[in-house]
Amino acid sequence: MQYIVYDLEATCWEHMPIGYVQETIEIGAFRINQYGEVRGKFSRFVKPVVHPNLSPFCRQLTSITQEDINRAGIFPDVMDEFLDWARIDTDDYVLCSWGNFDRKMFAADCRLHRMDERWTEKHINLKEQYRLLKGMRNGIGLKKAVEKEGHLFSGIHHRGISDAENLVKLFLQYLDHWNV
Secondary structure, eight states: OEEEEEEEEEOOOSSOOTTOOOOEEEEEEEEEETTSOEEEEEEEEEEOSSSOSOOHHHHHHHOOOHHHHHTSEEHHHHHHHHHHHHTTTTSOEEEEESSSHHHHHHHHHHHHTTOOOGGGGSEEEHHHHHHHHHTOSSOOOHHHHHHHTTOOOOSOTTOHHHHHHHHHHHHHHTTTTOOO
């Protein structure tokens, strides 16, 4: 079993204009085997095609620059790299993210680019499982959960690779408790 612990960043606006669609702009992920060993790291920016210019709000929230995006590959090209790296076609795997937003973004971008999205269905929502594990009434944000568990939140919050790296800390801490 391979666990793909990942986080996405997407185009965003302080007040989303009517008719605008979000697109993935960063994929950060770690591949972890059934023994809790990190076996790989993936970090790529993605160039949005529907709304290629990042809003000031998005640049400030994520710290991703327009130059980062302009130099990036488009979603189908980056996804080919990601799916190959994650060994989606060859290994037994499950995608693991903090909440359902990331799974829904992957699926929406696949639909936008007329790509197969079935691979996104093998997914667990670690935020919901953590809430249940801790007996909490409501879920909490990733940064708060990481700090609650005594870990230092490292990197830049709302950056895909940093959020994925911090999620790995929680994932490994409760490796035997996730309902896969």
